Amino acid sequence: MTMTLDALMTVNDNTISGAELVVRMLEAHGVTHVFGLCGDTSLPLYDALARLDHGITHVLTRDERSAAYMADGYARVTGRVGVCEGPSGGGATYLLPGLVESNESSVPVLGITTDVPVTARGRYPLTELDQTRLYAPLTKWNKVIDTVGEIPHTLRTAFRAMTTGKPGAAHIGLPYDVQKHRTGGDDIWAQPEHGAVPAWRTAPDPESVARAADLIADARFPVFVCGGGVVISGATAALAELAELIDAPVCTTISGQGSLAETHPLCVGVVGANGGLPCTRDVLAKADLVIFVGCRAGSTSTEHRTVPGPDVTIIHIDIDPMVISCNYRTAVGLPADARRALEALCDTIRISGEPLPISRGAVAIVTAAKDEKAQALASLSESRELPIRPELVIAELNKALPEDAIIVADPGTPCPYLSAYYTLRKPGRHFITNRAHGALGYSMSAAVGAWFGRPSAKVVSVMGDGSFGFTVGELETITRYNVPMTMIVFSNSVFGWIKASQKSGYGERYFSVDFNRTNHAAVAEAYGVKAWRIENPADFPAALRAAIAHDGPTLIDVICQPLQDAAAPVSQWMG
Numbered sequence: 001m002t003m004t005l006d007a008l009m010t011v012n013d014n015t016i017s018g019a020e021l022v023v024r025m026l027e028a029h030g031v032t033h034v035f036g037l038c039g040d041t042s043l044p045l046y047d048a049l050a051r052l053d054h055g056i057t058h059v060l061t062r063d064e065r066s067a068a069y070m071a072d073g074y075a076r077v078t079g080r081v082g083v084c085e086g087p088s089g090g091g092a093t094y095l096l097p098g099l100v101e102s103n104e105s106s107v108p109v110l111g112i113t114t115d116v117p118v119t120a121r122g123r124y125p126l127t128e129l130d131q132t133r134l135y136a137p138l139t140k141w142n143k144v145i146d147t148v149g150e151i152p153h154t155l156r157t158a159f160r161a162m163t164t165g166k167p168g169a170a171h172i173g174l175p176y177d178v179q180k181h182r183t184g185g186d187d188i189w190a191q192p193e194h195g196a197v198p199a200w201r202t203a204p205d206p207e208s209v210a211r212a213a214d215l216i217a218d219a220r221f222p223v224f225v226c227g228g229g230v231v232i233s234g235a236t237a238a239l240a241e242l243a244e245l246i247d248a249p250v251c252t253t254i255s256g257q258g259s260l261a262e263t264h265p266l267c268v269g270v271v272g273a274n275g276g277l278p279c280t281r282d283v284l285a286k287a288d289l290v291i292f293v294g295c296r297a298g299s300t301s302t303e304h305r306t307v308p309g310p311d312v313t314i315i316h317i318d319i320d321p322m323v324i325s326c327n328y329r330t331a332v333g334l335p336a337d338a339r340r341a342l343e344a345l346c347d348t349i350r351i352s353g354e355p356l357p358i359s360r361g362a363v364a365i366v367t368a369a370k371d372e373k374a375q376a377l378a379s380l381s382e383s384r385e386l387p388i389r390p391e392l393v394i395a396e397l398n399k400a401l402p403e404d405a406i407i408v409a410d411p412g413t414p415c416p417y418l419s420a421y422y423t424l425r426k427p428g429r430h431f432i433t434n435r436a437h438g439a440l441g442y443s444m445s446a447a448v449g450a451w452f453g454r455p456s457a458k459v460v461s462v463m464g465d466g467s468f469g470f471t472v473g474e475l476e477t478i479t480r481y482n483v484p485m486t487m488i489v490f491s492n493s494v495f496g497w498i499k500a501s502q503k504s505g506y507g508e509r510y511f512s513v514d515f516n517r518t519n520h521a522a523v524a525e526a527y528g529v530k531a532w533r534i535e536n537p538a539d540f541p542a543a544l545r546a547a548i549a550h551d552g553p554t555l556i557d558v559i560c561q562p563l564q565d566a567a568a569p570v571s572q573w574m575g
Helices: 018-028 040-051 064-078 090-104 131-138 148-163 176-180 206-218 228-233 236-246 278-285 338-350 362-381 390-400 414-421 443-453 465-471 474-480 496-505 520-527 537-549
Strands: 033-036 057-060 082-086 109-115 141-144 170-175 222-226 250-252 267-270 289-293 313-318 332-335 406-409 431-433 459-464 486-491 530-534 554-559
Touching (some): 018 040, 018 176, 033 443, 040 109, 040 176, 064 082, 064 443, 090 131, 170 176, 228 236, 236 338, 267 278, 362 390, 406 443, 414 459, 443 459, 443 474, 459 465, 465 486, 530 537
Parallel strands (some): 141 170, 222 289, 313 332, 406 431, 406 459
């Protein structure tokens, strides 16, 4: 009897296939979830996942973009590497948007795309494309494998790249024939630290720390501006200790929310062009010294480098030395892990001989700003005009959600309202949005990943109706896994951010931004999601409480004010 090629490749019990090797290397790095979508070139990998005992849950998605966003959300709430996979051709292109977002947001996500056989390259096989060149400029590390023996070293290198230094995304291309080739299994091992961030923390230069401590001691009114690097580093306790020691307000970027609990007397909240308010801007404008921590000091957080102004003294802490002094002349740069740098500053200031804690009256200034913010929210959220104001939704979320809840927002309509007015009562990652590239369709899928990463937390996805249209197919994924998340759709039948910008900057020449209204509640119910459609402001609080209490997936379709007619906390529209 003639044996098939597949049978011949499985008769040697002392060897392991490339696909099996990938699974074992993921297992060795502590991977417990893989998000992905099947394809012809992925068949050996799927067969290995089906046959082996590995402890990895494969979450089948309805779109490769969603798989990448789920891996991103998972990584953000766990600190562990998120893993997504997809097939060659179109699948490889669809996975890319999520990896770009993860890479620019310093989130460790590994994308594995299967590929055409090595032996078929250049012979016009179906779905062939140059994955190496496609992914190279948009990930931190990237490799398409040529031989089965490369797999262990390639996986180890990818995990090391994602978790050391500035975290980021990596990509591995896995050809079909390499998945079936066999090799010995004696190189299966992983460096334990490389399964999560931050691996191998870097400490700051002591002389630079001493100079920074002197500047802080001499400052009249220092202010922190904290980005996502504080949460990624796990530096929240060190930040609180230093801020209390020197009596300095803590402002955050959108990605930096959770650097300090927003109930802390020194936490101002979000500053900048998106989600900042005049009262929070005024606190930052008082500073004669600004300490950027884990923050790129980019256009949104500094309102195009106007707050702080160019004459303010700057101390900048960031794991990426290229960020430091890019936008501001910097008195002291500390290229280091955020937690190590903040701890070093605390230690240096404590032994400086200065009376501690320093008193600068920061709490009173922060309290006044927060009171003004609360009054602004109350005046808008208590309105009963129609359509419903988005501020009402945020005010009710503040009342109804537990303190350990996770909110995932798309970058359009929901983001500025949540950043300005939702109060995070615990430090750490409890608010997620895709601020690096701002693609619509992120929230629903990233919330699924966040729930798989932290299933004990209540997860809420907030999106506009434009975003809902991008990602509606994942409602089937959500019901298949019975993910007990709550979705809120701001329904206003418009790509609101663009229409509001056309109003403020283009003389209200509205063009190609409006679309028909969808009954999102009916769509959700068709997928098996319990849903409400709310038009009357008085009906929303009860619907929200019922949705949160339900033991399965829920959706609330809120007929709300369009963004161009709203009082959204976006500086370019506020005058």
